[in-house]
Amino acid sequence: MAVAEQAHKVTNTDKASAVPPPAPRKPDSPVMSAVPESAAPELAPDPGKYETIGDVTATDPVLTVRDCNVYYGDNHALQHVNLDVGRNQVVALIGPSGCGKSTFIRCLNRMNDTIDTARVTGELKLHGEDINSRETDVVLLRARVGMVFQKPNPFPKTIYENVAYGPRLHGLASNRAELDEIVHGSLQRAGLWDEVKDRLDDAGTGLSGGQQQRLCIARTIAVNPEVILMDEPCSALDPIATAKIEDLIDELAQNYAIAIVTHSMQQAARVSQRTAYFHLGKLIEVDQTDKVFTNPSHKLTEDYVTGRFG
Amino acid sequence: MSDQPDMNEFSARSPDTLERVRVGLAARYRRERRFRMYGLMSTCLGLLFVLFLFVSIISNGYTAFWQTQVRLEIDFDAQLIDPDGTGDAKIIGSANFDKLVRTAVGQLFPEVTDRRGRRSLNRLMSAGAGFELREMTLADPALIGTRQTLWLPADDEVDMLIKGYIDRDVPEGSRRIKDQQILWVDALIADERIERQFNTDFFRLGDSREPELAGIGGAIKGSFFMLVVTIALSFPLGVAAAVYLEEFAPKNRWVDVLEVNINNLAAVPSIVFGLLGLAVFINFFGLPRSAPLVGGLVLTLMTLPTIIIASRAAIKSVPPSVRQAALGVGASQMQTVFHHVIPLAMPGMLTGAIIGMARALGESAPLLMIGMIAFIVEVPGTPLEPSTALPVQIYLWADSPERAFVERTSAAIMVLLAFLLVMNGAAIWMRKRFERRW
Amino acid sequence: MQLSTLLLILIAMAVISFMLGRRRSIAVAGGYGSIRKLHSLPKYYGYYVAIWCGLPGVLLILLWLSVSESLIMSQVIASLPSELRELPESQLGLVVNDIKNLAAGQFINEQRGADVAVAAELYSSLQASARWILSGLMIAVGLVGSAYAWTRLQPRLRARNQVEGIIKVGLILASTVAILTTVGILLSVLFEAVRFFQKVPFTDFLFGLTWSPQTALRADQVGSSGAFGAIPLFAGTLLISAIAMVVAMPIGLMTAIFLSEYASSRVRAWVKPILEILAGVPTVVYGYFAALTVGPLLGDIGALLGLNVASESALGAGLVMGIMIIPFVSSLSDDVINAVPQAMRDGSYGLGATQSETIKHVILPAALPGIVGGGLLAVSRAIGETMIVVMAAGLAANLTANPLEAVTTVTVQIVTLLVGDQEFDSAKTLAAFALGLVLFIVTLLLNVVALQVVRKYREQYE
Structure with missing residues (x-):
């Protein structure tokens, strides 16, 4: 562990802090490719090959990512990212809008396939099996790496059918009783059972926002994945619903590896064990969550977590 | 949580889950491929229909753009045309020019002497040959007394024979051209007296019972008058209505009714507009039947909803900031609309108008109701003269049994489609050219 | 006078009114220097006068178009000899057509000869005089209209608001054309359909199993009733x-x-x-x-x-x-x-x-x-x-x-x-x-x- 840490510790910290902070930019500027290289000189001497500060590896990794790059057309949206996600661990991905964190987790179950112009390169592995290869079965991969989206997106079906959808697709239940059991268990673990047990046949879209998002989580865990990716799951929810989801994430972490993208630093601090900070398509810093929030190594991370921008 | 053990058991099934997913995969991918195949097949079927339609029409019609002509030495016999040398157009006009043609054909085959033979020989030439000579002589009386070598139109059956639509192996009784006539035609071909020339008459003339004299000139002119009336009425009306509904109308029941009404009107069958035209314009207002003016009025009402809907969309796409900017410098609402909103929305509105016109040009059902289906030889000179329209001409010819009309129908369709293609192309070009993203 | 000539005259009058109104507005303001005293731009005063000149004329023409024909024809029919006048409606229609055709210089069948010719003469002369009356009326109305507007021109007149009000009325009218179309369709179809149902019972039409609309010429033919x-x-x-x-x-x-x-x-x-x-x-x-x-x-x-x-x-x-x-x-x-x-x-x-x-x-x-x-x-x-x-x-x-x-x-x-x-x-x-x-x-x-x-x-x- 120590060796690995050393190996990935990056040595350009001094250099980075020596140069002035980046030219003021709107953090949510949508066009990343428009950034002239001189605008971020402190990132690395060679802007193409930035070395992340902190330990990108995890003990008992489920997902390992090395040198991941994503291009949207000519736009190099994600640059040379290395990161592991360990078993029973929550990794929070933070950073200003458009920094590539959602792009990154969408690589992990090949959701970027649905975007025509997106191109992903690098070595992405799930339990040592290549994710990004042409031979990889995307259906199988997505059954193993589930995803919860920013906006609750229940299907226009009943609550029961929403949860049963995945198991039905994959043939996980051989009869109705088994399916009932899966639906029941998933709803229970998503903390939704008590609220909906009497109206399983009502439309899923009729639930409140927070309930919908928990329904989506139930839907995801009904397929029994190994990894759950969450793309800002609480950004559309009120504080009470957010708290419930955060509790849920805590519990789910006992069984799954979770990568969660969030805009809320408090949320990252509350739910995650490790935190990764992205900036303009680069992974700046990864470390234990309390380290990132109390004693960040990189100037940009510090600026972000102290609320100077973003 | 109370069901903690259950949860562990659940996740302990993980390898089993994977196995189950894997088992079903092959069948699922088969279904996937099959479904995709259905989609591909449907799309190809659609494309195939387009191809089939065009091939069937073009292969039937392209030959109509050429007309078989026969080279004859015409003797403009002064004795026959204008015996007293008056030069009076009335006398020249009523002369028997058909006889000139008959004489010239007879000279080619002096061996044919009996009446039946002569008559059958004369039938090689179109009835239009005489008309052509008459027009020539009226235009240039100096021709009288001279001898000219001229190309004159052959009869449609000869035309069909030359174009290969008549099978020579069919027994004589079941074709309209006799064996003897075929021999004569072959002799003319050998003599290089037969040639296919570009068919200008087809674009110039009005309707006729004789296929070789039937043209789409009258129909095109009628359609043109109709479109002029339609665009002159429907565009200003449509834009005005759209401007009112988008910019001035209050949000109340009446405007809701108006809106629903316009959307419904766009989907009302066109033939119903024909009934309206018949009952209101012809029976009630007493406008003349078969007139392009009435056709234009009916088509105006028919295209109005389309233009209103397109214009509203165009006006909607002008961002509110433009209006606010104009209002902010003290322009009245009316000035804002006329100085800023309408010019910015104009490309969109024009595109809608062109598409509406293209629809109107292809429409025939309502025109049948208002009598534009009459057999009209004269090319109309004003929108009040009886006329037909291009699609209606197609409908009329489609009913005629002669093979030469099949060819002409298809050719008329090709002309109509060409017009439509140009109009739609212009609309697409305009949309591309002036498209503005705010 | 032809309708198109009449319209051209009307347009010319409106244009002249526009120019006069514009000039007048500048004059009442006290020259170019004091245009600011006017409520609206001079051109709106021009439009104002032009509208007062042209709009009544247009309305007059529309009115004339819609009523003159039937008025004239009723007079012509009244002048016909009684045996023609008392013909059933459908035959009377034929006579009317003959009169119109003859007046338009076309040939007609000579059966009713003299009477129709006389009527056609009357028809033509009535029409001609009606047109002259219209022309005179239109020009008079236009002159009165612009004169009235002319006298009202003063700096405080809200010409732009008035002109815009009229434009807005025009826009509203344009948007009602769609409604009128629907109403027109409904009425025209309904009116004739009701006449049909007076001849053929509604239930026979909706539920009958045979359709053969050709009514035979002779009563003894098969399916003669249709x-x-x-x-x-x-x-x-x-x-x-x-x-x-x-x-x-x-x-x-x-x-x-x-x-x-x-x-x-x-x-x-x-x-x-x-x-x-x-x-x-x-x-x-x-x-x-x-x-x-x-x-x-x-x-x-x-x-x-x-x-x-x-x-x-x-x-x-x-x-x-x-x-x-x-x-x-x-x-x-x-x-x-x-x-x-x-x-x-x-x-x-x-x-x-x-x-x-x-x-x-x-x-x-x-x-x-x-x-x-x-x-x-x-x-x-x-x-x-x-x-x-x-x-x-x-x-x-x-x-x-x-x-x-x-x-x-x-x-x-x-x-x-x-x-x-x-x-x-x-x-x-x-x-x-x-x-x-x-x-x-x-x-x-x-x-x-x-x-x-x-x-x-x-x-x-x-």
Whole structure:
């Protein structure tokens, strides 16, 4: 562990802090490719090959990512990212809008396939099996790496059918009783059972926002994945619903590896064990969550977590 | 949580889950491929229909753009045309020019002497040959007394024979051209007296019972008058209505009714507009039947909803900031609309108008109701003269049994489609050219 | 004086009024230097005067156009000798036509000779004097109007507001044309249909099983009374529409699915416009295609299979109509499918669904209301389609469900009854309007329901 840490510790910290902070930019500027290289000189001497500060590896990794790059057309949206996600661990991905964190987790179950112009390169592995290869079965991969989206997106079906959808697709239940059991268990673990047990046949879209998002989580865990990716799951929810989801994430972490993208630093601090900070398509810093929030190594991370921008 | 053990058991099934997913995969991918195949097949079927339609029409019609002509030495016999040398157009006009043609054909085959033979020989030439000579002589009386070598139109059956639509192996009784006539035609071909020339008459003339004299000139002119009336009425009306509904109308029941009404009107069958035209314009207002003016009025009402809907969309796409900017410098609402909103929305509105016109040009059902289906030889000179329209001409010819009309129908369709293609192309070009993203 | 000359004079007067009004406004303001004293720009004062000059004139002309003809003709008829005047209405109409034709310088049949000639003379002279009266009146009204406006010109006059008010009234009138059209359709169809139902009982029309509208010339001929039972027409219309929908719905829907979910953007960019060509082809072309190519083709195929296919079979017309509707269905479905939010697809893909599973289990159920709405609009189009069936479906009013036989439709019969001689006092001609009424009501209901469904669907995802 120590060796690995050393190996990935990056040595350009001094250099980075020596140069002035980046030219003021709107953090949510949508066009990343428009950034002239001189605008971020402190990132690395060679802007193409930035070395992340902190330990990108995890003990008992489920997902390992090395040198991941994503291009949207000519736009190099994600640059040379290395990161592991360990078993029973929550990794929070933070950073200003458009920094590539959602792009990154969408690589992990090949959701970027649905975007025509997106191109992903690098070595992405799930339990040592290549994710990004042409031979990889995307259906199988997505059954193993589930995803919860920013906006609750229940299907226009009943609550029961929403949860049963995945198991039905994959043939996980051989009869109705088994399916009932899966639906029941998933709803229970998503903390939704008590609220909906009497109206399983009502439309899923009729639930409140927070309930919908928990329904989506139930839907995801009904397929029994190994990894759950969450793309800002609480950004559309009120504080009470957010708290419930955060509790849920805590519990789910006992069984799954979770990568969660969030805009809320408090949320990252509350739910995650490790935190990764992205900036303009680069992974700046990864470390234990309390380290990132109390004693960040990189100037940009510090600026972000102290609320100077973003 | 109370069901903690259950949860562990659940996740302990993980390898089993994977196995189950894997088992079903092959069948699922088969279904996937099959479904995709259905989609591909449907799309190809659609494309195939387009191809089939065009091939069937073009292969039937392209030959109509050429007309078989026969080279004859015409003797403009002064004795026959204008015996007293008056030069009076009335006398020249009523002369028997058909006889000139008959004489010239007879000279080619002096061996044919009996009446039946002569008559059958004369039938090689179109009835239009005489008309052509008459027009020539009226235009240039100096021709009288001279001898000219001229190309004159052959009869449609000869035309069909030359174009290969008549099978020579069919027994004589079941074709309209006799064996003897075929021999004569072959002799003319050998003599290089037969040639296919570009068919200008087809674009110039009005309707006729004789296929070789039937043209789409009258129909095109009628359609043109109709479109002029339609665009002159429907565009200003449509834009005005759209401007009112988008910019001035209050949000109340009446405007809701108006809106629903316009959307419904766009989907009302066109033939119903024909009934309206018949009952209101012809029976009630007493406008003349078969007139392009009435056709234009009916088509105006028919295209109005389309233009209103397109214009509203165009006006909607002008961002509110433009209006606010104009209002902010003290322009009245009316000035804002006329100085800023309408010019910015104009490309969109024009595109809608062109598409509406293209629809109107292809429409025939309502025109049948208002009598534009009459057999009209004269090319109309004003929108009040009886006329037909291009699609209606197609409908009329489609009913005629002669093979030469099949060819002409298809050719008329090709002309109509060409017009439509140009109009739609212009609309697409305009949309591309002036498209503005705010 | 010709109407066009009259209009030109009116326009000229309006233009002069405009210039005078503009000059006058500057003058009352006290010259160019003090234009700011005016409430509006000088040109609005010009418009103001021009409107006062021109608008009354235009209204006058419209009024004249709508009443003069009947006024003059009533005078002419009053002058006719009594034996002509007391003719039944239909024959009187012929006399009136003769008078008009003669007055217009055309030849007429000489039967009623002298009387008609006298009447035509009177008609022409009345018309001429009416025109002179109109011309004088119009010019007078224009002069009075502009003079009135002229006297009212002063700096405080809110010319722009007045002009804009009138423009707004014009805009409102333009927007009511659509309503007037609907009312006009309804009234004109209803009026004649009611006359029809006075001759033929309503129930006989709606529920009768025989359609043979040809009233015979002699009373002893078979079917002389004419039978107006519209059931065979409704059945034929439904049969052909059903065949068309069976063709168009699956192909159109699958094409939309393929293009929006599977095809690459390059394929889409090529295929969509080509399919839209199908939508732009005039229906008369489809009709010709059906009669010339598809009909004989079906006959040949039927002969191969040992089936007897009528040359104008319902199948041929239905097939071609289906082809016509494919692009309509596919572009409506395309819109509807694209309106399903991407989040819905992501949710399904994220669970490991294949594309077809996502389409079948998520997108189609979500898009169903919109697709149904589009389907209803397509049905309404099929029912109202005229040229294809006129050219390819024939006239035989068979009551059959066999698509290989010839059937006829509502629209075919409307065309057949109204093309050629129309007698607006015979049940035969009036029957067309009764059919038109049915057609209008049915398609209207379909459209209202369909548009409502589609609108609700769109609002759901907006």
